[in-house]
Amino acid sequence: MSVLTPILIVGMIGLLAGVMLAVASIVMAVPKDETAEALEEILPGANCGACGFSGCSGYAAAMSKGEARPGLCSPGGEEVARQCAELLGAGNVQVEYKTALVQCLGSTDNTTDRFDYEGIPSCSASALLTGSITGCRYGCMGMGDCTKVCDYGAITVCSGVAKVDPHKCKGCSKCVDICPKGIIKFVPLKSQAVVRCSNCDKGRDVLQACKIGCIGCKKCENTCEFGAVTVENNLARVDPEKCTACGKCAEVCPRHVITMLEV
Numbered sequence: 097m098s099v100l101t102p103i104l105i106v107g108m109i110g111l112l113a114g115v116m117l118a119v120a121s122i123v124m125a126v127p128k129d130e131t132a133e134a135l136e137e138i139l140p141g142a143n144c145g146a147c148g149f150s151g152c153s154g155y156a157a158a159m160s161k162g163e164a165r166p167g168l169c170s171p172g173g174e175e176v177a178r179q180c181a182e183l184l185g186a187g188n189v190q191v192e193y194k195t196a197l198v199q200c201l202g203s204t205d206n207t208t209d210r211f212d213y214e215g216i217p218s219c220s221a222s223a224l225l226t227g228s229i230t231g232c233r234y235g236c237m238g239m240g241d242c243t244k245v246c247d248y249g250a251i252t253v254c255s256g257v258a259k260v261d262p263h264k265c266k267g268c269s270k271c272v273d274i275c276p277k278g279i280i281k282f283v284p285l286k287s288q289a290v291v292r293c294s295n296c297d298k299g300r301d302v303l304q305a306c307k308i309g310c311i312g313c314k315k316c317e318n319t320c321e322f323g324a325v326t327v328e329n330n331l332a333r334v335d336p337e338k339c340t341a342c343g344k345c346a347e348v349c350p351r352h353v354i355t356m357l358e359v
Contacts, residue, residue, distance in 0.1 A: 129157065129160050131160040131183070131184075132153075132156045132157045132159075132160035133156075134183055135155075135156035135159050135160060135180055135183060135184075136152055136153050136156035138172075138176055138179045138180055138183065139152040139155065139156060139169060139172060139176060139180075140152070140169065140171050140172045140176065142171045142268055142269075144170075144171060144267065144268045144269035144270075145269050145272075146168075146169070146170045146171070146194050146267040146268070146269050146282055147164070147168035147169050147170075148164075148168065149164065152169075155168065155169065159180060159184060160184075165186065165189060166180035166181040166184060166186055166189045167180075167181070167189040167190055167191045167192055168192055169191075170191070170192075170193050170194050170266060170267030171266050171267055171268055173191060174191050177189050177190075177191045192284065193267065193284070193285040194267045194282045194283060194284055194285055195260060195262035195265040195267065195282070195283060195285045195357075196250070196251075196260045196265050196267070196269075196271050196272060196280050196281070196282060197260060197262075197280065197281055197282070197283045197290055197292075197357070198236060198242075198251075198257065198258045198259060198260055198279060198280050198292070199279045199280070199281060199290075199291060199292055199293060199294045200232075200234070200235050200236040200257055200258075200277075200279050200292060200293060200294055201257065201292045201293065201306075201308050201353060202230055202232050202235035202236055202256070202257055202306050202308070202309070203254070203255035203256050203257045204255045204256040205255060205307075206306050206307040206308045206309075207230045207231045207232050207235060207305060207306045207307070208230065208231050209229050209230055209231070210228070210229060210230065210231060211226075211229070213226065213229050217239050217240075218239055218241055219237035219238075219239045219240070219241040219242075219274075219275065219276050219277070220241055220274070220276045222237055222239060223237060223276035223277065224276075230256075230305075231304070231305040231306065232295055232302075232305040232306045232309060233305075234277060234279065234293075234294040234295045234296065234297075235257075235277070235279070235294070235295070235305075235306065236256070236257045236258050236277065236279060237276070237277065238253055238256035238257055238258065239253075240253045240258070241274050241275065241276075242258050242270075242271035242274060242275055242280060243258065245270040245271060245274050246268075246270060246271055247266075247268070247270075248264050248265065248266050248268075249261075249264060250262075250264035250265040250266070251271055258271075258280075260280075262285055262357065262358075262359060263359075265285075267282065269282070277294070278294075279294040283336055283357065284336045285357075285359055286336070286341075286357070286359055287341040287356065287357060287358070287359055288334065288336050288339040288341050288356070288357050289324070289325070289334050289339055289341065289343065289345050289346055289354055289355070289356055289357070290334060290354070290355060290356075290357045291310065291331070291332045291333060291334055291353060291354050292353055292354075292355055293306075293308070293309050293310040293331065293332075293351075293353045294331070295309045295310060295330075295331065296329045296330050296331050297330060298312070298330055299311030299312055299313065299330070302330075308351050308352060308353055309351065309353065310330070310331050310332050310351060310353045311330075311350075311351060312327050312330035312331060312332070313327075313350065314327045314332075315348045315349065315350065316332050316345035316348060316349055316354055317332065319344050319345055319347075319348045320344065320345050321342075321344075322338050322339070322340055322342075323335075323338055324336075324338035324339040324340070324345075325339075325345050325354075332345075332349075332353075332354065334354075341356065343356055
């Protein structure tokens with residue numbers, strides 16, 4: 097009996113603990129959103145963020161709650177948009193395709209290197225060590241970290257600056273994530289004006305760093321009839337929702353840093 101007593105006590109404690117955990121799991125259970133789970137299964141699982149949410153689970157949850165519409169998943173394309181719309185009963189939806197855009201034109205013709213870099217041929221490594229190789233501290237490093245992570249061959253480096261082919265870009269966001277300068281952004285894949293510069297310095301400093309950088313002169317802002325172009329922090333910015341692709345801002349830009357996105 098002296099041996100059985102502690103065994104029985106431990107057994108009763110274990111049974112009681114098990115019952116308490118079972119009750120707690122029922123009482124404190126988080127309700128499952130079956131619609132969100134079904135939507136997440138349809139999504140490609142790229143977790144790229146091109147839809148504007150933290151990942152596929154975030155986008156699925158937003159669609160389930162009616163806070164986002166189907167068709168924002170560029171990697172999934174029309175098939176994923178159709179399946180999500182059918183599940184939600186939303187009818188036909190149009191896919192909002194996006195493309196990565198390198199906001200820099202600081203090629204070897206437009207800017208110069210501050211020194212000869214002989215370290216690891218990586219933008220990230222060079223940025224950690226030197227901050228910037230070129231005269232523009234905002235500009236493209238030109239070592240191709242973005243080209244190495246692109247699975248679609250959409251990015252090439254020409255004359256020291258990366259360039260994205262919008263017809264090959266799938267919106268996976270790998271290039272956006274790896275760029276140490278943060279100069280690769282997503283824009284809607286449509287005809288529109290885009291600013292290919294990221295320099296926020298004052299005009300005088302920009303002129304010394306790059307032959308083509310934005311100097312914040314506001315000619316583009318004053319010319320745009322639709323309020324699509326604004327100059328903030330010495331840098332022109334285009335609102336794609338307001339842009340009508342008239343091209344007037346590109347025509348008046350004295351630095352030719354505003355160009356039209358061809359699709």
